[in-house]
Structure formats: C-alpha cells, structure tokens
Amino acid sequence: MRVQFTKAIPALLLALSLAGCQRAWHASPSLSTTDVPVDTTITADPKLEVQIAPYRQQVTDRMSEVVGTAPAALNKGNYESALGNFVVDLQLAQSEPLYGQPIDLSLTTNGGLRVPLPQGEITTGNIFELMPFENELVVLTLKGETVKQLFDYATTRKDAPIGNATYTVQQGKASNIRIKGKPLQLDKTYTLVTSNYLASGGDDLKLLKDAVKYENVGLLLRDAILNQIRQLTAAGKPVTAKTGDRVTILP
Amino acid sequence: MQRRDFLKTTALGAAGISLLGMPFSAEAAQSINLTILHTNDQHSRIDPFPNDGRRYGGMGGMARRATLIEQIRKEEPNVLLLDAGDIWQGTPYFNFFKGELEYKLMSEMKYDAATLGNHDFDNGLQGLAQQLPNAGFPFISANYDFSKTILKNRFEPYKIFEKQGVRIGVFGLGIELAGLVSKNNYGETVYLDPIETARQMVQELRNNQQCNLVICLSHLGYKYEDGKVDDVTLAQQVDGIDLIIGGHTHTFMEQPEVFRHPSGHETLVNQVGWSGIFLGRIDYSFSKKTKKKTDVRTALLPVNTPVTTS
Numbered sequence: 001m002r003v004q005f006t007k008a009i010p011a012l013l014l015a016l017s018l019a020g021c022q023r024a025w026h027a028s029p030s031l032s033t034t035d036v037p038v039d040t041t042i043t044a045d046p047k048l049e050v051q052i053a054p055y056r057q058q059v060t061d062r063m064s065e066v067v068g069t070a071p072a073a074l075n076k077g078n079y080e081s082a083l084g085n086f087v088v089d090l091q092l093a094q095s096e097p098l099y100g101q102p103i104d105l106s107l108t109t110n111g112g113l114r115v116p117l118p119q120g121e122i123t124t125g126n127i128f129e130l131m132p133f134e135n136e137l138v139v140l141t142l143k144g145e146t147v148k149q150l151f152d153y154a155t156t157r158k159d160a161p162i163g164n165a166t167y168t169v170q171q172g173k174a175s176n177i178r179i180k181g182k183p184l185q186l187d188k189t190y191t192l193v194t195s196n197y198l199a200s201g202g203d204d205l206k207l208l209k210d211a212v213k214y215e216n217v218g219l220l221l222r223d224a225i226l227n228q229i230r231q232l233t234a235a236g237k238p239v240t241a242k243t244g245d246r247v248t249i250l251p
Numbered sequence: 252m253q254r255r256d257f258l259k260t261t262a263l264g265a266a267g268i269s270l271l272g273m274p275f276s277a278e279a280a281q282s283i284n285l286t287i288l289h290t291n292d293q294h295s296r297i298d299p300f301p302n303d304g305r306r307y308g309g310m311g312g313m314a315r316r317a318t319l320i321e322q323i324r325k326e327e328p329n330v331l332l333l334d335a336g337d338i339w340q341g342t343p344y345f346n347f348f349k350g351e352l353e354y355k356l357m358s359e360m361k362y363d364a365a366t367l368g369n370h371d372f373d374n375g376l377q378g379l380a381q382q383l384p385n386a387g388f389p390f391i392s393a394n395y396d397f398s399k400t401i402l403k404n405r406f407e408p409y410k411i412f413e414k415q416g417v418r419i420g421v422f423g424l425g426i427e428l429a430g431l432v433s434k435n436n437y438g439e440t441v442y443l444d445p446i447e448t449a450r451q452m453v454q455e456l457r458n459n460q461q462c463n464l465v466i467c468l469s470h471l472g473y474k475y476e477d478g479k480v481d482d483v484t485l486a487q488q489v490d491g492i493d494l495i496i497g498g499h500t501h502t503f504m505e506q507p508e509v510f511r512h513p514s515g516h517e518t519l520v521n522q523v524g525w526s527g528i529f530l531g532r533i534d535y536s537f538s539k540k541t542k543k544k545t546d547v548r549t550a551l552l553p554v555n556t557p558v559t560t561s
Contacts, residue, residue, distance in 0.1 A: 035503070035529035036319065037310065040302075044314035045321065048356055052297055052314060055352050059343050098435075124343075134340055134370075136433070216433035223346075 063125035068229035070239040074117040076110045079154070079169065079247040083113055084161025086241035090228035092163055095137050095193045095217045103139060104179055104190040106163030107150070109203045112195060122229060122239060131222040135195035141213035144186035149207045151177050151184075160203075162246075170250040195221050282536040282545065283415045286327040287466070288320060289533075290334045291498030292368065292525035294341030295353055300526070311527045313356045319530055320360050327534075329414035332361060333421065335498035336368025336470035341526070349374055350382045358387030364410050366423030366468035367392050368498055375436040376400050391423035391468065394448040396441035409452060417463045417537045420456030424449060424469045424485070426499055445471055445480055446488050453491035463542045464493050464535060472499040473522055486510040486518040493544065494533065497522035506549065507533065519547070 074082040088106040096103055115129045142150070151167055151174040154160040168176040177184040189212060198205050199214065229239055293313075302309035324330050334357070339350045350371075357365070367390055371379060380401055383390075393408035409422035424445045428437045449467060456462040467485070474483045482497040490512040503524040510518045523531040536546040 035523050036532050037529055038299075038312060038316050038319060038527055040299075040309050042315040042318050044312060045317035046314075048314035048317045048359055051356065051359065052352065055344060055348060056298065059347060062347055063343060128343065214430065216435075218433035218435040 063123065063128065065124045066121045067124055067127070067226060068122045068233040068239045070117055070119055070122055072240070073119040074239065074241060076113055076116060076159075077243075078158040079249070080161055080243050081110075082241040082243055083116055084108060084110065085163070085243055085246070086117075086239070087113060087225065088161050088163030089241070090224055091137060091193045091221070094219060094224035094227055095139065098217050098219055099139055099193075099215070103164075103193045105147070105165055105192040107192055107194040107198065108161050109157075109198060109205075110159035110161070111203050112197065117239065124226065127222060127225050127229070131225060133195075133197065133221075135197045135221045137193055137217040137219050137221055137224060138196050138199045139213075139215045139217060140192045140194065140199055140208060140211035141189050141215075142192055142208075142211055144184060144188050144190065146207055146210050147179075147184060147190050147192075148174075148177070148186060150192075150205075153205065153207065157204075166246050166248070168248040168250060176248075193217065281539050283329065283417050283539055283542070284327065285329045285331065285414055285417060285419065285464070285535045285537065286323060287494065287496075287531075287533045287535070288323065288330060288332045289496045289521070289523065289531040290316075290527055291470075291496065291522055291531075292337040292501050293334065293353065293527050294337060294370070294525055295339055295345035295350070296342060296526040297344045297352060297356065298342075300528075307526070307528050313360075313527060316527055316530055317356070317360050323532070329417075331363050331412060331414075331419065331421075331466075333466070333468055333496055334362060334365035335468045335496045335522070336366045336425070337370045337498055337525075338365065338368070340370040340373050345373075349378060351385050354382055354385035354387075358385070362388040363412060364389050364391050364421050364423075364468065366390060366470055367395065367406075367425050368470040369426055369428060369431045372428065372432045372436045372440075376402050376438050376440070380405070391421060392425055393422045393452050394443040394445050395425050395428075396443060399439035399441070402440075408448075409456060411456070411460055411462060415539075417542050418461060419464045419466065420452075420460055420462035421466045421468060422449075422452040422456065424467055424471055426470050426472065445469075445485060449485055449489040449492065453489060457491055463537060464544060465491060467492050467495045469495050470498045473497050473502040473504070473520070474500070482520045482522075483508070483510075486520050489518075490514055490516055492518045493535075494518070495520045496531070501525040503529075 074086055076083050087108045091106040092103055113130060114132060117126060117130060154162055155169050155172065155174040164180050166178045167174050179190060199208050201209050232239055296311050297313050299312035300308050300310055320332060338353050339345050344352055365388060383405060389410055390406050391410050392406045397403055397406060409420055412419045427442050428440060453465060456465050469482050471485065472481050475481045482495050486495055487510055495518060497520060501524055502522045504522050507519040507521040521531055523529045534548045535544055537543060538545050
C-alpha cells in the first residue's frame with residue numbers, strides 16, 4: 001500500500017517536500033526507491049574497462065590453470081565416496097598445521113560438494129565449481145554424546161562423509177563407532193573440523209550448535225582443496241581417494 | 252513499527268504546508284543540495300553477474316557503476332560517495348589479486364570514504380596493510396582500536412567533508428570480529444561498544460565540529476532477532492545521527508527506514524543489498540543561510556532506466 005502510494009504521486013511529493021522547507025525538518029514521504037539499478041542499460045566506463053581487462057584476462061587464464069591430475073573421477077556417493085573421503089581427509093591435513101594440534105574428526109556433506117572432480121586434468125576452475133562458496137574451516141569441540149548424534153545423522157542421511165572414523169550401519173543405526181581406531185567414549189570431548197556453514201547448523205546439522213567450543217582455522221575450504229592438490233602435484237602424486245574401509249554396511 | 256503511521260501523517264502535514272509553501276524555484280535557489288551515493292558488501296564483484304537466468308543476472312559491474320556515478324556527478328554539484336564495508340571476498344579477483352583491483356577501481360570512481368567489514372580482514376591485518384596504498388580514499392573506523400596492531404594510526408574514527416559551507420561528519424562502525432573472523436586475521440584489534448562509540452561520535456561531530464549532517468557508515472547489520480547490536484538498535488538508541496548507511500546483512504531495503512527520537516530528530520537507515528547490484532542514492536537539501544537540513548529525497552532514477560520495485 002505504501003509502495004502504491006509513493007509511486008502514484010512522486011512528483012507531487014517532491015514538490016510538497018520542497019515546499020515544506022521553511023518548517024522544522026521532516027523526513028519526506030517521498031522516501032521511495034533509494035536503489036538505482038546498475039543494469040544492462042548502463043554502458044561500462046571505458047577507462048575502467050581498460051583497467052580491468054588485464055586482470056580479467058588473468059582470472060580467465062588462472063581458472064584454466066591445471067593444478068593436478070586424477071586418474072579416475074572423484075564422485076559423490078552414499079556414506080563414503082572418493083570425493084567425500086578426499087575432502088574430509090584434506091580438511092584434516094590442511095587444518096592441523098594451522099590449528100597447531102591433531103584434530104579428531106572431519107565432516108562434510110554431499111550437498112556442499114557441488115560437482116565431482118573430473119578424470120584427467122583438474123583446473124582451478126574445477127575447484128571453484130566444486131566449492132563456489134566462501135566457506136571457512138572451523139574446529140568444533142563436541143561432547144561424546146553430540147558425536148554419537150552426528151554418526152546417527154550420517155547413518156540416516158547417508159550423505160555426510162566423516163574422516164578419521166569407522167562405523168557400522170545396521171538396520172538404520174550406527175554402531176561400532178571408532179575414532180582414530182578407538183571406540184567412541186561418550187564422556188570424552190572430540191574436536192571436529194568442518195565448514196562454518198555446517199557448524200552453524202546448515203544441512204540440518206543443528207546438533208553442531210551444541211558444540212562446547214568454536215574456533216576458526218583461518219582457511220577457506222576452497223583454498224584448502226587447492227593447497228592439497230597443489231601439494232600432491234608438487235610431490236608427483238595423483239589426486240585419488242581410497243574408499244570402502246570406513247563404513248561397513250550390514251543388512 | 253511506527254514508520255507507516257508517521258509517513259501517513261507527514262503526507263497530510265505536507266499537503267497542508269504546500270498551500271503556504273514557497274514556489275519551487277525560489278526555494279531551490281536558497282538551497283544547497285547534497286547527493287549521497289552509497290554501496291555496501293561489494294564482495295569483489297568487479298564484473299556484472301553472469302546473465303544466465305539467475306536472480307540479478309546481468310546486473311552490477313564496477314565499470315557500469317563508474318558511468319552512473321560520473322553521470323550523477325555531472326548533474327549534481329555536491330556528491331559524497333561512500334561504502335559500508337565488505338569490499339572484499341566473493342570472486343576470484345579477490346583470491347588472485349588480494350583486493351588490489353577493488354581498491355584501484357574505487358579510487359578511480361573517487362570514493363570519499365569507506366568503513367571496514369569483517370571480510371576486509373580476510374587476508375589478515377597484513378593483507379589489509381599491503382593493499383591500503385592502492386586505496387585513494389580513507390577508511391574510517393571508530394570502534395576498532397588498532398593501537399596494538401600493525402595498523403596503528405592508519406585509520407581515523409571520522410572524516411568531515413565540507414560542501415558549499417555545509418559540514419558533513421562521517422564516522423565508521425564495525426561488527427564484533429570474534430566468532431566471525433579468525434583471531435589470526437584480526438590479531439589484537441579491540442572491538443569497542445558501537446552504541447557508546449556512536450554517542451561519542453555524535454557529541455564530537457555535532458557539538459565540537461559543528462557538523463550540519465552526521466552520517467554513520469555501519470557494518471553492524473540491519474536487524475537481528477537475537478539481541479545482537481544492529482543498525483535498528485543504533486538508530487533507536489543514539490540520538491543525533493541523520494543517516495546510517497548499513498551493510499553486512501545484504502539487506503535490499505525497499506526504502507530507508509525512519510526512526511524518530513523524542514527530540515524530534517530523525518535517523519534514516521538504508522542498505523542496498525550487495526555486489527553493487529544497486530547504487531544507493533539519497534539527496535539532502537540545506538538552507539543556504541543556516542546550513543540546516545531542510546529536506547531529504549531518495550533516488551532520482553536515471554533516464555531510460557526502468558523503475559523497478561525491489
């Protein structure tokens with residue numbers, strides 16, 4: 001209603017508000033649209049275009065830069081997958097040096113991994129497609145009970161790869177949960193590296209909001225992926241991930 | 252809240268005044284006009300969004316914004332171009348060039364001032380220090396104390412601009428960094444209470460510096476449900492700010508929100524989404540004689556740009 005009103009008589013209101021000048025100042029009712037759209041009807045400033053051009057070229061070039069090679073595509077899948085395992089493992093490998101101590105667990109979700117990594121050459125652009133978000137890595141400290149809930153979540157959803165852990169799924173329930181080879185202890189606390197998105201309850205992970213501690217690693221997930229692949233390539237290694245020994249599915 | 256009622260009342264009041272008011276041109280001749288242009292949360296959006304059917308596809312772009320600003324500068328005698336933070340992070344331009352191009356283009360557009368958003372700390376204090384020489388405009392920040400960091404003495408709490416004798420005081424407020432930014436990245440930067448800081452700023456700018464208009468560049472965020480300090484709280488609790496240009500929450504505001512204080516003073520809060528999709532525009536008039544604020548108008552849309560309701 002307000003919008004219709006202001007749209008109907010903007011010129012009149014402008015005149016009225018100017019006419020009111022001698023009076024004590026009032027916010028004018030002509031406060032309608034304050035947004036000037038920056039759209040396709042506006043020509044780009046040629047001077048700025050010239051300034052931007054070399055940077056744009058570099059962005060294009062660098063997005064096509066090959067950072068590594070995958071002998072086989074890394075895909076998503078239920079429970080554990082090449083892509084899921086690769087990401088949770090690198091979250092640990094890249095975060096631990098910055099965090100300054102070992103981290104117990106690592107978590108991602110298939111929803112956050114937007115596309116598979118293709119077979120063959122992997123470009124920076126592929127990594128930006130895999131992780132277009134500016135998600136940051138964070139370390140949560142969780143109570144044993146919360147960790148138990150996390151495994152229940154992973155069991156039900158089937159789309160939450162977890163690093164440093166093994167568990168068995170039977171009749172929709174998680175059992176034999178082992179973290180770094182040791183059975184889960186409910187009276188202990190565990191550290192978990194994940195994205196700030198999931199840590200804040202994304203993908204229905206409200207249980208992570210029960211964390212007793214929340215610490216920033218100071219690294220974007222995308223940069224962690226890029227670092228890992230670059231380091232593998234520098235060491236002459238391909239981009240691969242083992243699957244099949246983390247989650248045991250029983251009928 | 253009360254805004255709706257207030258606008259109705261004023262409309263009636265204005266209709267009454269118009270009968271007694273001065274003719275349009277005579278009044279205009281006695282006025283000094285000031286055009287505030289503003290952005291927030293640019294997020295390294297140098298190029299327009301790809302025109303691929305997504306929301307806001309094809310919109311934005313810094314070179315286009317430059318054209319628009321240049322056009323407005325030709326039409327208006329007094330322009331202030333301001334930014335409310337989070338210039339950085341969001342496209343590969345930032346990942347590859349660390350914010351260099353964003354600052355250079357903003358300098359080219361002759362930004363008058365900006366404040367710091369949380370993402371402007373994404374490359375740490377060191378990353379910020381490295382790029383500051385590329386910014387031909389000042390960053391203003393009143394509630395971050397950098398005195399124990401490498402950025403000591405690099406920022407002023409406020410800046411005063413003078414346009415045809417009208418004094419405009421602009422100060423900056425930032426959001427609490429703990430929990431939002433990695434400690435590694437903000438180091439020993441101390442966050443000061445924004446409300447208390449704002450009161451001090453108003454005191455300084457209105458009383459000591461005799462400013463005719465007080466603007467706050469805020470990266471606090473528009474409104475939260477959990478009691479965290481936001482622009483609405485700031486507008487309600489601090490009397491004496493004329494305009495709060497907000498950011499952080501990427502809020503596309505249909506129009507500025509007006510808050511009226513018991514003193515009669517009114518504070519406007521505005522924010523223009525993110526990524527430079529829109530350029531905010533608010534025009535003030537001042538009496539030539541008294542330099543007092545007489546009027547405020549919003550967005551005079553450029554020719555051949557369709558009016559869209561956001």
